[in-house]
Amino acid sequence: MKIALLGYGRMGKEIEQIAISRGHEIVIKKDANDVIDINLADVAIDFSVPTSAFDNITNCINNNVPVISGTTGWLEKYNEVVALCEEKKGAFIYASNFSLGVNIFFELNKQLAKMMSHLEDYNISMEEIHHTKKLDAPSGTAITLAEGIIKNSSKTMWELDQKTVENSIPIVAKRIPDVPGTHTVWYNSEVDTIEIKHTAHSRKGFALGAVIAAEWILGKTGVFNMKDVLNIG
Ligand SMILES: NC(=O)c1ccc[n+]([C@@H]2O[C@H](COP(=O)([O-])OP(=O)(O)OC[C@H]3O[C@@H](n4cnc5c(N)ncnc54)[C@H](O)[C@@H]3O)[C@@H](O)[C@H]2O)c1
């Protein structure tokens, strides 16, 4: 497969290594203001910055190149991308986290939220820890976890670093040098605590999931997610 990397930072470089080890060719490495011809690629993988993801993704869809995006912090425009993809009969996958382990963790989190939803003695809270270069907070993964809980409980919203609303889920975002990504969900009562936690040991899991998604989407039309790719949930 000929792959365009839209964003050649920490993740772009990690994806390059895994893609080459799986027999693919990197034909475009786009950073910042580089001008590219996206038609050189069979598939594009966008891990860029929140302000550029929308333009990168729509350029692919407008040129009929399937696109995988892992960039976080741009989702206010997600529905616009979905509408464009449907109109152009394109192919698109966004995931806040491409690692297999986190996608299993997402399902576990929803199941636990369902089971806890009638137990009023437990207070829910979340924490995400990432490296100090991360631009957005809370992480996309933390938002997906919170949305999974909201769909399966009486919680109605999440709040960053505070709890001002009774029915909200507070998310604490910590920034510590070199941490690839750690997410914890707690249910705390007077008598005990239930904790589920995912710790990424490196960026390899995110990169492998993105390459697997790129291999999977080739020849398909539509808007998909990692549950479709991994056939879970
Ligand atoms: N979904 C996941 O599994 C997952 C995993 C890790 C990181 N991320 C997200 O991926 C994104 C990138 O993470 P990173 O750690 O590689 O960041 P990074 O800062 O190391 O890399 C981003 C790169 O994008 C480049 N860039 C800026 N403008 C661009 C443009 N218009 N087109 C293309 N590239 C442009 C920057 O120059 C930089 O090299 C972030 O949003 C992060 O939250 C998602």
Ligand SMILES: O=C(O)C1=N[C@H](C(=O)O)CCC1
């Ligand atoms: O390093 C990052 O930035 C990460 N971003 C994603 C998020 O916001 O959830 C996934 C984990 C790493």
